[in-house]
Amino acid sequence: MTDVPVLQVDEISVSLSGRQVLDHVSFDVRGGEFTGLIGSNGVGKTTLLRTILGLQRPDSGRVLVSGMPLSPRSRSLGYVPQKIVVDPDVPMRARDFVALGLDAHRYGLTRRSPQQRELVERILHDVDAERFADNRLGSLSGGEQQRVFIAHALISQPKLLLLDEPLANLDPRSVQDIVALLHRVARGYGVAILLSAHEMNALLPVMDRIVYLTGGRAASGTTDEVIRSDVLSQLYGHHVDVLQLHGRVLVVAEPGQDNQDIPQHPTLTLG
């Protein structure tokens, strides 16, 4: 882990269709750091990631990657979108999709070098996807597909990997596997990870920092610094309690308070 910020989000504000989605959001991500971007559905996590990627122009503020504004063809960022629906009939092996991460931006026919083919094999090995590398991408399970998407993003050896809700729609075992994989990747590759999720507990063992997003505003820091009653109450604009139970963190609103913005475990009844 290094002290050089790989990503600097500086006072970003974004409005969509007249609605203020992000309001002066600032945070840094450093090399090799695992950062969770936590917030409930519709709170602006995807908008923030799209802004970092340069796909959404901010009303104000700036995004710097390794101290420089992001260029459209920058390979400093790897990205796993929230939704890639692959028809099972599409003739695309998992291996081919990973290789496409190397040269999808290139025009014309170029033969991949032995080093590039070896790199594909190594990435497939590192994400534990070798056993289904020759299967059609669309025929894989959700967890298997996530491994392939992560490999696709990693193969260009980015400094920062952005993942938009990669744990959504996965069973608990697959969630654990993907989180462990990403933690390994962050440490082994020295790549910084910014992962959005609406449920933070699965990430607690691996998160170095958290960016907690609600109502367009963000609080960032270590989990202990951010997931506190005083910090989150200020962020929400009303009192919330932070409870620790069996190693899990619960953020709950007082009875009568609007708690719909609180990212919560679906089995919990709050308020």
Added chain:
Amino acid sequence: MHVVFESGFFTSAPVRTALIIGAVTAMVSSVVGVFVVVRSQSFAGHALTDVATTGGSAAFFFGLSPLLGFIGGGVIGAGAMDLIGVERERRRDLATGIVLGTALGLAALFLYLDTTKGATTGATQQLLFGSIFTVDPSTVPLVLGLSALGLAIVVLINRPLLLSSLSAELTRARGINLRGVGVLFMIAMAVSVGLSSIAVGSILSTALLIGPAAASIRLTKSLHASLMVAGVLGVATTWLGILFAYDSFYWVPSSQGLPVSFFIVSLIFIAYLMSGLPFVRRRFDRPPRANSAGASNQASIEALEVGA
């Protein structure tokens, strides 16, 4: 020999021209068709065939080459679809439907004018269902040039096109010009539809565009294999169709010959049906290849230093 190849098949100039034009147009259509199917743009592809009909019938009316009309109509239609939003998933059917309806109206007008102008229905038959044996040999260089153009476009954009077929968001994030890639592909599609209109007619060119591609996609796991199988299927069904149409002159009781387009489309349909048969799929479904790089066992995250 006469059982398969009736006399004069290999010495007939119209047959030679048909075999050349049939092969190159089938090759382009099949290759483009694989991407059409992968991108779920079959409806747009079909609409372009109808737009090509409009262009062909208009060209015929004004005394121009129907081939140029087919392709010109297709390119204009592709441009109109792009303007309305064919690349945006939610507007794709809308864009296609609007262009399709307008084009068919214009096609009805020009086909009426073509038939009343010459007092013959031959023009309609030729435009809609093709007449590959009557293609002027002087057209061959133009067909070859346009085929090369269509293939060149697909070769040029094949990787960005493939990624954009799977995820528009990921494509944009890679800094790829999504719209530019989409427009170029629509032009390639218009060219291929125009070319196959010569072989099987504008109405049936959808069959050559979609059929071999759909069959090959059922049989293969990788895009490269799909492209190769689709190309072989397209050329094989077209050549066989030409052979059967030629031979049908000698069949009793027809003695007038049956349309090439009928045979080609029928063979494509049979090929598609056969591609779903278990024993056919098993022959193509080879076990995973050995790891040629041989690196996986030794590889580790820490060892990853190979430059991309």
